[in-house]
Amino acid sequence: MRVIAGTYRSRLLSSPPGIHTRPTSDRLRETLFNILAPRISGSRFADLFAGTGAVGIEAISRGAAHVFFAEKAPPALKALKTNLQALRIASGYTLEDRGVTALLQRLAKLPDPLDIVFLDPPYDAEADYIQTLGFLGSPANSSLLAPGALILAEHATRGFRPPEHCGRLQRRRVCKQGDTSVSFYTTEAPTLDSQTPIS
Numbered sequence: 001m002r003v004i005a006g007t008y009r010s011r012l013l014s015s016p017p018g019i020h021t022r023p024t025s026d027r028l029r030e031t032l033f034n035i036l037a038p039r040i041s042g043s044r045f046a047d048l049f050a051g052t053g054a055v056g057i058e059a060i061s062r063g064a065a066h067v068f069f070a071e072k073a074p075p076a077l078k079a080l081k082t083n084l085q086a087l088r089i090a091s092g093y094t095l096e097d098r099g100v101t102a103l104l105q106r107l108a109k110l111p112d113p114l115d116i117v118f119l120d121p122p123y124d125a126e127a128d129y130i131q132t133l134g135f136l137g138s139p140a141n142s143s144l145l146a147p148g149a150l151i152l153a154e155h156a157t158r159g160f161r162p163p164e165h166c167g168r169l170q171r172r173r174v175c176k177q178g179d180t181s182v183s184f185y186t187t188e189a190p191t192l193d194s195q196t197p198i199s
Helices: 026-040 054-061 074-086 100-107 126-137 139-144
Strands: 044-048 066-070 093-096 114-119 145-156 169-177 180-186 195-197
Touching: 026 054, 026 114, 026 145, 026 169, 026 180, 044 054, 044 100, 054 066, 054 074, 054 114, 066 100, 074 093, 093 100, 100 126, 100 139, 114 126, 126 139, 126 145, 126 169, 126 180, 139 145
Parallel strands: 044 066, 044 114, 066 093, 114 145, 169 195
Antiparallel strands: 145 180, 169 180
């Protein structure tokens, strides 16, 4: 696993042993960040259920203004901290080790909204998808997202699929790559193709 592009291009990233942490693959990250490229520079980016931090670190490498990581599983949290230290990333990020809910509640009270949110719970954790998307899409938390903000949810291609609508959020696009898919949500009128396979 490596950083794909930007300041830390080709630098290797650590991952904890075992099957409990499932990092987003290099290939999928490359495709997603090619799509996100016009939005990354200067953005406020949240990496929820961050695992090793590979997605958020990619955003930092490509010029995000600030990245918010949320991860509380000890092995993944250790790997995330190791990766930040190995790359000597000392600023431009916030790490919330109490988990996603704690981070979102914290961010909802701040004046500066998020531009991009990436969430990647365990694929079988349906409640985590629903709860997180529900919080992001709640009208009560409308200040949490910037106008035109993009929310990406990674999930299994087969089996559970996040809902089409979740409060203010509406799914606009699904990118598929084998067993993995990413659903794109916005609160704005669609500007993305509705179905785009990743080849």
